[in-house]
Structures are given as structure tokens and as C-alpha cells.
Amino acid sequence: xxxxxxxxxxxxxxxxxxxxxxxxxxxxxxxxxxxxxxxxxxxxxxxxxxxxxxxxxxxxxxxxxxxxxxxxxxxxxxxxxxxxxxxxxxxxxxxxxxxxxxxxxxxxxxxxxxxxxxxxxxxxxxxxxxxxxxxxxxxxxxxxxxxxxxx
Numbered sequence: 001x002x003x004x005x006x007x008x009x010x011x012x013x014x015x016x017x018x019x020x021x022x023x024x025x026x027x028x029x030x031x032x033x034x035x036x037x038x039x040x041x042x043x044x045x046x047x048x049x050x051x052x053x054x055x056x057x058x059x060x061x062x063x064x065x066x067x068x069x070x071x072x073x074x075x076x077x078x079x080x081x082x083x084x085x086x087x088x089x090x091x092x093x094x095x096x097x098x099x100x101x102x103x104x105x106x107x108x109x110x111x112x113x114x115x116x117x118x119x120x121x122x123x124x125x126x127x128x129x130x131x132x133x134x135x136x137x138x139x140x141x142x143x144x145x146x147x148x149x150x151x
Contacts, residue, residue: 005035007043013053016040020057023065029054072111077104 030037044051116124
């Protein structure tokens, strides 16, 4: 049976932060460090600096995803650079010109729905908790005429 890995603050904290900042899960961090996922969780509970490193690293990657989701929801502009290349008779490449094109990514309805359903759950859930009631005196019943009735 292998020896139980020992926690080393100077070594494991920075490593955990950098893996978490790149989007790694606890399971992936554990695999990289050669320990069980339970060990990562335990180290996070027992060693304040390790738990903080995990939380701060995950915060960095979460912030990047949040920013990207927001940009998809509202749309954004970007520039695309393209080099037009020509080859001479010897096969050497030569840049003829560079082109910069402004492009627009329109807002994405799916990203908007996801954002609103999570940020304003009470108002945007598929089955909202709050459903406004209409007083009985304001309710109107419409009757559709039968085929033979005059309108």
C-alpha cells in the first residue's frame, strides 16, 4: 500500500490555485496531484490556505465563464485579422496584404434565457413562484360565435 501523501503548503497551495484557475474540478486536481478527491476536500477543510487557494482559483475561472456568458447574451463586436498570402514559383510565401474586418456576434437567446432563469429565478423560471392574480371583476370571458350565428 502506498504511503499517504502529505500536504505541503508551499507546494500544494499554488498548484491547486493554478489548476482551479484553469477550470479544473476537485476530481481533476486530485488526479493531477496523485491523491483521492476526498483528500482534496479534506485538505481544503483542514488547511485554511489550501481551501482559500481552491476557492480563489475557482473564482478566477468562474469569472471568465460569467463574462463570456454575459457577452453571448448581449452580443459583441470584434475584429478579425486576415493575411492574404501568395506563393512564388519556388514555393516561398509572401504576404500581399493584411485585411481587418469588423464582425458582430448578435445576442444569443439561449444565453439570455439561461442568465435570466438563474439570476432572476422568481421572474423568469419556467414555472415562476409568483403568478399575479387578476381580480374577478377584471376578468372577461369571451364567447366565440357559433358557425351559424350572426356576428
